[in-house]
Amino acid sequence: MLAQKLSNKAYQVVLLDKNNYHMFQPLLYQVATAALSPSAVSFPLRRLFHKTDNVIFRMAVVREIDKSAKTILTNLGTLTYDMLVLSQGANTNYFGNQNIKKFCAPMKTTSEALYIRNKIISNYERAVNIANPGERKPIMNVVIVGGGATGVELAGSIAELRNNVLPKDYPQLSFENMRVILIEASGSLLNGLTQKSREKALEYLQKLGVEVMLNTMVEDYDGFVVKLKEKDPIETLTLLWAAGIKANSLIGVEEDQMAPNGRLLVDEFNCLKGEKDIYVLGDQCLQVEEKFPKGHPQVAQVAIQQSKNLAKNLLGDLKQKPWKPFRYNDLGSMATVGKKMAVVDLPFVSFQGFFAWFVWLFVHLMAILGVKNKLMVFITWAWKYLSFDPSLRLLIRPRYVKDFKRQWMLEEKDYED
Numbered sequence: 001m002l003a004q005k006l007s008n009k010a011y012q013v014v015l016l017d018k019n020n021y022h023m024f025q026p027l028l029y030q031v032a033t034a035a036l037s038p039s040a041v042s043f044p045l046r047r048l049f050h051k052t053d054n055v056i057f058r059m060a061v062v063r064e065i066d067k068s069a070k071t072i073l074t075n076l077g078t079l080t081y082d083m084l085v086l087s088q089g090a091n092t093n094y095f096g097n098q099n100i101k102k103f104c105a106p107m108k109t110t111s112e113a114l115y116i117r118n119k120i121i122s123n124y125e126r127a128v129n130i131a132n133p134g135e136r137k138p139i140m141n142v143v144i145v146g147g148g149a150t151g152v153e154l155a156g157s158i159a160e161l162r163n164n165v166l167p168k169d170y171p172q173l174s175f176e177n178m179r180v181i182l183i184e185a186s187g188s189l190l191n192g193l194t195q196k197s198r199e200k201a202l203e204y205l206q207k208l209g210v211e212v213m214l215n216t217m218v219e220d221y222d223g224f225v226v227k228l229k230e231k232d233p234i235e236t237l238t239l240l241w242a243a244g245i246k247a248n249s250l251i252g253v254e255e256d257q258m259a260p261n262g263r264l265l266v267d268e269f270n271c272l273k274g275e276k277d278i279y280v281l282g283d284q285c286l287q288v289e290e291k292f293p294k295g296h297p298q299v300a301q302v303a304i305q306q307s308k309n310l311a312k313n314l315l316g317d318l319k320q321k322p323w324k325p326f327r328y329n330d331l332g333s334m335a336t337v338g339k340k341m342a343v344v345d346l347p348f349v350s351f352q353g354f355f356a357w358f359v360w361l362f363v364h365l366m367a368i369l370g371v372k373n374k375l376m377v378f379i380t381w382a383w384k385y386l387s388f389d390p391s392l393r394l395l396i397r398p399r400y401v402k403d404f405k406r407q408w409m410l411e412e413k414d415y416e417d
């Protein structure tokens with residue numbers, strides 16, 4: 001957004017990203033459940049800057065910053081900057097549990113969403129060959145951890161697959177045996193939304209047959225059994241982790257420039273604490289406002305509005321205009337549970353049900369980058385609405401790459417690993 005706003009202006013912009021596309025994360029769960037193709041929710045970054053000579057894009061992993069030398073270190077080499085803007089987003093938070101990190105499936109990126117799609121489909125391709133129903137159950141069960149919007153949307157979408165699609169694909173399997181379980185540590189789903197919306201979301205999920213376990217803590221997972229605090233364990237090969245996020249980090253940032261949760265502390269202009277020429281936007285930063293004493297929620301609107309504010313300030317700077325502090329305008333929150341079932345909380349009104357679902361569809365369609373993507377998503381949704389048969393249940397597996405060829409593969413790799 002910032003690079004777009006500075007396009008064809010008097011700044012030279014170097015945009016670095018470890019992927020060569022922008023991901024629309026709110027719809028990743030539809031990639032994971034075979035409802036949308038990855039290309040429908042991803043947009044090539046280079047295409048955004050076809051007619052903008054002042055913006056250069058490089059696909060690069062930023063690893064380190066040297067503030068005194070004003071350089072950043074990337075896998076491609078070192079780059080000098082006059083002004084640095086960090087907006088590296090957030091990654092999955094496993095709260096220090098290495099087993100969960102090892103065996104669960106997170107969903108922060110398009111690749112991870114595709115992995116989940118492949119995992120779910122391979123489970124049934126496998127289960128259909130197993131005669132003993134007892135042995136089949138752990139393969140068929142899906143457990144989702146985290147009752148925020150991502151967990152709720154994933155659970156609803158997987159339950160719809162189970163109720164309407166999978167029984168037609170695998171008539172030999174009894175899908176009454178497939179449990180879709182949503183686990184949440186607190187006493188409510190969608191914390192932060194109104195009481196009415198939270199209750200409705202729970203009701204919708206139960207209507208779809210999702211087993212919602214509130215006040216439930218996951219203690220451990222070994223790839224087969226989910227251990228719960230003071231409750232019976234659950235057998236599953238598929239544990240989807242939507243329980244938390246943590247800001248991405250960078251070597252070279254001082255301890256005192258970070259909040260305990262890893263978010264980088266910025267002032268009202270998004271300038272990193274103690275610095276003059278480093279700015280941080282979106283999920284990666286923590287900015288305190290009177291109305292948000294603990295910082296803003298890590299949602300898309302904050303990132304968008306912060307980047308627009310910084311762009312305005314940078315452009316105003318060229319004309320010696322004073323900088324304006326950032327003020328977050330909360331436009332509301334929404335989540336969809338399934339067909340015709342969504343909850344919407346706007347600043348002055350809250351509504352649920354069919355109209356909320358329609359508003360959810362419209363808002364998300366408008367937010368997707370690119371006219372072709374909007375059209376693709378619209379047609380896919382219309383088709384799914386009429387037929388209830390998402391057609392993307394393809395098991396396209398990544399090809400095994402021999403070790404000596406790996407250096408040529410641009411694998412998605414967790415920077416921390």
Ligand SMILES: Cc1cc2nc3c(=O)[nH]c(=O)nc-3n(C[C@H](O)[C@H](O)[C@H](O)COP(=O)(O)OP(=O)(O)OC[C@H]3O[C@@H](n4cnc5c(N)ncnc54)[C@H](O)[C@@H]3O)c2cc1C
Binds near residue numbers: 062
């Ligand atoms: C599954 C899911 C569903 C969501 N649903 C909603 C929703 O419904 N509504 C809502 O408002 N918000 C939602 N969010 C949150 C929203 O997507 C984020 O708040 C928003 O994307 C934050 O924008 P950002 O620019 O800070 O980070 P991001 O959009 O995450 O962008 C960070 C970019 O930095 C790149 N990057 C990271 N590390 C490096 C590195 N070391 N080197 C180079 N590049 C790097 C990444 O590739 C990425 O392109 C959702 C998030 C997820 C994961």
